[in-house]
Amino acid sequence: MNQRLPPRTALFGGLLLWFAVLGGVLSWTVHSLAAWSIDELTCEAGHDNLAGFPLTGAVALAVLLPAAGAATALVVSVLAWRRLRPGPRADDDRSLGRAHLLAVVGLWLNVLALAMIVLGGVAALVLPPCQR
Amino acid sequence: MASSTAACDTGPGPEAMASLSRHWAEAPTLRNWFATVDHKRIGRRYLVTAGVFFGLAGASAVALRTQLAGPEAGILSAWEYNQLFTMHGTAMIFLFSTPMLFGFGNFLVPLMIGARDMAFPRLNAFGYWVFLFAGLFMWASVPAGAAPDGGWFAYVPLTDERNSPGLHLDVYTLGLLFLGVSTTAGAINFIVTALKLRAPGMSLNRVPIFVWAVVATSFMVLFALPVLNLDNVLLFLDRRFDTRFFDPGRGGNVLLWQHLFWIFGHPDVYIIVMPALGIVSAVLPVFCRRGIVGYPLIVFSIVAIAIISFGVWVHHMFATGLPQLSYGFFSAASTIITIPSGLQIFAWLATMLTGRIVVRVPFLFVVGFLVTFVVGGVTGVMFALTAFDQQITDTYFVVAHFHYVLFGGAVFPILAGLYYWLPKLTGRMAGERLGRWAFGLVFVGMNLTFLPMHVSGLLGMPRRVYTYPGGLGWDPWNLLATVGAYVLAVGLLLVVAGVIHALRRGEPAPDDPWGGDSLEWATSSPPKPYNFPVIPRVHSLHPVWDPRTAESTGLGADGDRILAEGRGTLLTSELDGRYERAVRMPQETLKPLVAALGLLIVFLGLLLAGYWVAAAGAALVVVTLGAWLWPPRQTPEEADPAVGGGAV
Amino acid sequence: MTPDGIRTAFGPAGLTTEEPVGRSTAWWGVTLFVATEGTVFAALLGSYFYLRFQHGAPWPPDGIARPELLLPLIMTAVLVPSSLPVVWAESGIRRGRRWQLRAGLLATLAMGGTFLGLQGVEYHGLLREFTVTTNVYGSLFYVITTFHGAHVTVGLLMVCWLLAASLHDGSGARRREQVRVVAYYWHFVDAVWVAVLFTVYLSPRL
Numbered sequence: 011m012n013q014r015l016p017p018r019t020a021l022f023g024g025l026l027l028w029f030a031v032l033g034g035v036l037s038w039t040v041h042s043l044a045a046w047s048i049d050e051l052t053c054e055a056g057h058d059n060l061a062g063f064p065l066t067g068a069v070a071l072a073v074l075l076p077a078a079g080a081a082t083a084l085v086v087s088v089l090a091w092r093r094l095r096p097g098p099r100a101d102d103d104r105s106l107g108r109a110h111l112l113a114v115v116g117l118w119l120n121v122l123a124l125a126m127i128v129l130g131g132v133a134a135l136v137l138p139p140c141q142r
Numbered sequence: 143m144a145s146s147t148a149a150c151d152t153g154p155g156p157e158a159m160a161s162l163s164r165h166w167a168e169a170p171t172l173r174n175w176f177a178t179v180d181h182k183r184i185g186r187r188y189l190v191t192a193g194v195f196f197g198l199a200g201a202s203a204v205a206l207r208t209q210l211a212g213p214e215a216g217i218l219s220a221w222e223y224n225q226l227f228t229m230h231g232t233a234m235i236f237l238f239s240t241p242m243l244f245g246f247g248n249f250l251v252p253l254m255i256g257a258r259d260m261a262f263p264r265l266n267a268f269g270y271w272v273f274l275f276a277g278l279f280m281w282a283s284v285p286a287g288a289a290p291d292g293g294w295f296a297y298v299p300l301t302d303e304r305n306s307p308g309l310h311l312d313v314y315t316l317g318l319l320f321l322g323v324s325t326t327a328g329a330i331n332f333i334v335t336a337l338k339l340r341a342p343g344m345s346l347n348r349v350p351i352f353v354w355a356v357v358a359t360s361f362m363v364l365f366a367l368p369v370l371n372l373d374n375v376l377l378f379l380d381r382r383f384d385t386r387f388f389d390p391g392r393g394g395n396v397l398l399w400q401h402l403f404w405i406f407g408h409p410d411v412y413i414i415v416m417p418a419l420g421i422v423s424a425v426l427p428v429f430c431r432r433g434i435v436g437y438p439l440i441v442f443s444i445v446a447i448a449i450i451s452f453g454v455w456v457h458h459m460f461a462t463g464l465p466q467l468s469y470g471f472f473s474a475a476s477t478i479i480t481i482p483s484g485l486q487i488f489a490w491l492a493t494m495l496t497g498r499i500v501v502r503v504p505f506l507f508v509v510g511f512l513v514t515f516v517v518g519g520v521t522g523v524m525f526a527l528t529a530f531d532q533q534i535t536d537t538y539f540v541v542a543h544f545h546y547v548l549f550g551g552a553v554f555p556i557l558a559g560l561y562y563w564l565p566k567l568t569g570r571m572a573g574e575r576l577g578r579w580a581f582g583l584v585f586v587g588m589n590l591t592f593l594p595m596h597v598s599g600l601l602g603m604p605r606r607v608y609t610y611p612g613g614l615g616w617d618p619w620n621l622l623a624t625v626g627a628y629v630l631a632v633g634l635l636l637v638v639a640g641v642i643h644a645l646r647r648g649e650p651a652p653d654d655p656w657g658g659d660s661l662e663w664a665t666s667s668p669p670k671p672y673n674f675p676v677i678p679r680v681h682s683l684h685p686v687w688d689p690r691t692a693e694s695t696g697l698g699a700d701g702d703r704i705l706a707e708g709r710g711t712l713l714t715s716e717l718d719g720r721y722e723r724a725v726r727m728p729q730e731t732l733k734p735l736v737a738a739l740g741l742l743i744v745f746l747g748l749l750l751a752g753y754w755v756a757a758a759g760a761a762l763v764v765v766t767l768g769a770w771l772w773p774p775r776q777t778p779e780e781a782d783p784a785v786g787g788g789a790v
Numbered sequence: 791m792t793p794d795g796i797r798t799a800f801g802p803a804g805l806t807t808e809e810p811v812g813r814s815t816a817w818w819g820v821t822l823f824v825a826t827e828g829t830v831f832a833a834l835l836g837s838y839f840y841l842r843f844q845h846g847a848p849w850p851p852d853g854i855a856r857p858e859l860l861l862p863l864i865m866t867a868v869l870v871p872s873s874l875p876v877v878w879a880e881s882g883i884r885r886g887r888r889w890q891l892r893a894g895l896l897a898t899l900a901m902g903g904t905f906l907g908l909q910g911v912e913y914h915g916l917l918r919e920f921t922v923t924t925n926v927y928g929s930l931f932y933v934i935t936t937f938h939g940a941h942v943t944v945g946l947l948m949v950c951w952l953l954a955a956s957l958h959d960g961s962g963a964r965r966r967e968q969v970r971v972v973a974y975y976w977h978f979v980d981a982v983w984v985a986v987l988f989t990v991y992l993s994p995r996l
């Protein structure tokens with residue numbers, strides 16, 4: 011159904027759908043790796059700051075930025091999911107059906123990813139960073 | 143269920159059929175027995191070989207249980223006990239579960255997606271031979287008295303050279319590295335096959351759940367297994383060449399082993415269970431006489447588990463003193479991952495509630511799975527409470543828990559799959575009565591073995607002990623568990639008897655004995671070497687129940703999907719399954735076997751410190767691979783780009 | 791892209807664009823292989839940092855000097871640009887110019903070989919100072935660099951194979967595909983070197 015789109019527009023659309031699917035979990039990956047290694051390595055070295063920057067601030071960044079990424083992906087996936095809803099004769103338009111499936115999968119993935127990042131943020135609020 | 147497909151009524155003409163048989167049939171020679179590249183033969187071999195390894199690991203377990211039947215028994219020495227429980231665990235995890243499910247995948251994935259073989263048939267044969275040799279490599283260490291003895295996760299420093307001299311742990315590290323070659327090759331093959339070889343029309347939203355599960359598992363393998371491989375390389379180097387990775391005296395760190403091991407090990411639990419859940423999703427709806435409920439949510443659940451399982455490894459390190467906040471980041475993942483797992487259970491329950499249940503043997507095993515897996519899940523939640531975790535770490539409670547998860551999550555679905563696909567695998571039906579007896583004994587035996595272990599664990603019995611003093615209240619529970627193990631063994635033997643009986647004098651199976659919905663039921667039982675005379679066209683999630691697909695292989699068959707000239711199959715587009723082009727598939731060849739033998743030489747050389755032998759083996763592998771990829775002189779037809787492109 | 795274009799891209803027509811699409815099985819095979827190999831390197835370099843930070847200062851320990859930079863930078867200057875002749879060779883076979891394919895591959899072979907030679911020179915000097923058994927730093931240094939060197943060797947073997955094949959016969963579609971696969975792998979080996987350079991040679995100075 012998209013033969014008539016200019017190639018760059020089409021490519022952008024295709025990639026946008028992938029962002030809707032994987033944006034959340036990619037953000038979560040960044041969040042876990044960044045927050046964990048910042049916390050672990052700084053505490054291991056016996057500091058509570060990272061090159062002069064307070065550790066809690068660094069951890070907060072490692073929570074907030076990925077959270078923003080996951081939230082964006084969530085919004086995109088919700089929009090994609092609504093725009094891709096197959097019509098009554100959906101059976102034959104398999105691109106639409108396929109893209110709708112991916113949007114649904116992405117939507118829920120983004121919800122889980124956002125939840126995990128937020129829970130990590132809560133942990134960072136209640137626990138002192140280097141307590142063992 | 144509108145109709146089941148009668149493929150060749152009006153499909154390809156007799157010449158086309160004759161041509162297909164001529165091109166695809168493998169002459170029944172001894173050479174071809176070793177040279178075959180047919181995914182169905184290879185898949186069956188995986189199943190049989192993994193079954194044999196299961197038998198060996200099971201026999202080891204029965205020996206363990208016999209030793210533990212009563213206090214202070216003297217059947218096994220501590221030394222033998224250590225080797226047997228390590229081999230039991232290692233073989234069950236690495237040589238049985240994953241290869242068994244890869245066997246199902248090998249046989250079924252091309253059939254389910256309407257292809258004529260795997261994307262890389264020779265690589266597939268290579269993967270099988272490597273698996274076989276790696277398994278023999280490891281099992282041969284048992285009679286040699288050099289079997290691994292450090293537990294299946296081989297914690298350093300217990301396993302370094304000082305604490306564990308001899309070849310035991312070298313067999314472990316090298317054996318798993320060797321096996322890893324096969325698993326990686328298989329995983330790549332599954333993904334590429336599922337992406338490129340689906341029948342025209344099979345867009346991602348029409349892919350059977352089992353195929354989704356196999357693909358997700360393969361992705362997990364690709365990102366988890368390298369970490370284990372690295373870990374094993376480092377341990378081997380430390381033991382053999384005195385590197386210092388795990389040597390605290392020289393700046394190394396023993397925790398590195400654990401971190402790397404569990405970064406692999408946690409996803410591995412799902413690598414084992416995920417394709418088994420895929421089997422359940424394939425079998426269960428058929429016996430509820432309807433399509434599966436919540437297909438998109440199950441796909442979501444599979445993808446979510448595959449990704450999130452990489453984030454939960456830290457909970458294996460509760461006893462090692464990391465900052466609490468570090469745990470905080472990861473325990474979120476441990477909690478959240480239960481959501482997609484639970485979702486699948488609800489989808490199955492909903493399928494059963496809204497369907498019309500027909501109780502046959504495969505369905506019984508599915509029910510057995512549901513019960514045991516849920517029990518395992520409940521005891522798993524108990525671990526999530528950290529305090530409780532500290533109490534029961536390394537007791538029999540843990541052993542009981544993970545057997546409920548692994549036996550419930552892998553063995554029951556595998557048995558369900560075996561009974562369900564036996565008609566397709568062999569062309570024979572299994573006897574229903576014998577199957578029901580087998581199910582009864584396996585189910586009772588399994589619970590009798592592992593339920594009492596919860597109790598002995600709570601009473602404080604540690605795992606991995608070769609004997610124990612009487613009078614601590616452990617004795618009756620141990621005796622019960624041992625009796626259970628024997629009952630279970632009898633049940634499993636009945637399964638084997640049932641298969642043999644079916645092969646000998648089972649009734650011939652019709653194409654579609656159960657009324658299934660996926661494409662493997664649209665072809666003969668067992669399928670012809672070319673799988674489908676006409677590659678079907680897919681219009682929905684349930685192609686076999688869809689008259690349009692039947693029409694596409696009958697009246698509507700076109701030459702594009704018959705490909706009678708030579709061994710050919712179709713490439714279609716990655717997401718939407720649009721027709722792209724036809725490709726050539728390779729002929730039988732001995733090179734995969736030779737390359738696998740070369741690898742065997744490499745690993746034997748490394749094990750026995752014959753490094754020149756190892757180098758010679760490596761040279762053999764390189765030369766064989768070079769010859770393997772060397773293009774034969776191209777026929778003009780092959781030089782045509784339309785059929786040229788490469789199946790490796 | 792115009793705002794209008796973005797709006798179209800975000801409509802059903804744009805979102806249903808198939809991407810990725812039309813790749814060959816060989817392309818997917820090598821992509822996945824590179825992904826799993828990349829994971830090995832990621833875990834290996836991750837282990838480097840893990841061990842380093844668990845070890846604490848000083849790093850390198852036991853009075854070992856910080857790595858010299860001159861030789862590794864020369865090695866970088868040899869290896870990283872060796873991706874260019876591969877690209878050139880690839881375009882050669884696309885246009886059916888066999889000499890260009892051969893010349894490009896030969897250049898790659900020479901550059902890769904030089905890299906390995908330089909690595910030998912480096913080891914020759916360093917082995918007098920510390921070895922793989924000296925301490926964890928020595929183990930990491932030699933194992934990481936040797937492991938990468940082994941990948942360069944495998945890449946070179948592939949290039950040799952292609953050269954031999956290009957002397958033997960023509961340039962069918964299959965051969966083009968093979969050149970593409972080898973090129974892909976070679977770029978990967980190059981890219982990994984940059985990560986190794988940063989981890990092993992530069993990061994101790996940070």
Ligand code: HEM
Nearest residue numbers: 200203206227231234235239293294548549605606607627
């Ligand atoms: C066939 C019936 C089975 C029986 C009777 C059985 C029995 C046992 C026993 C008694 C142990 C504890 C040894 C000890 O801690 O001293 C054990 C350990 C273990 N079993 Fe099983 N098992 C069976 C099936 C399986 C299956 C199907 C799997 C996995 C798919 C499995 C995986 C393991 C693992 C990973 C260990 C831990 C080994 C270690 O501690 O390193 N078992 N089994």
Ligand SMILES: [Cu+2]
Nearest residue numbers: 408454457458
């Ligand atoms: Cu775990």
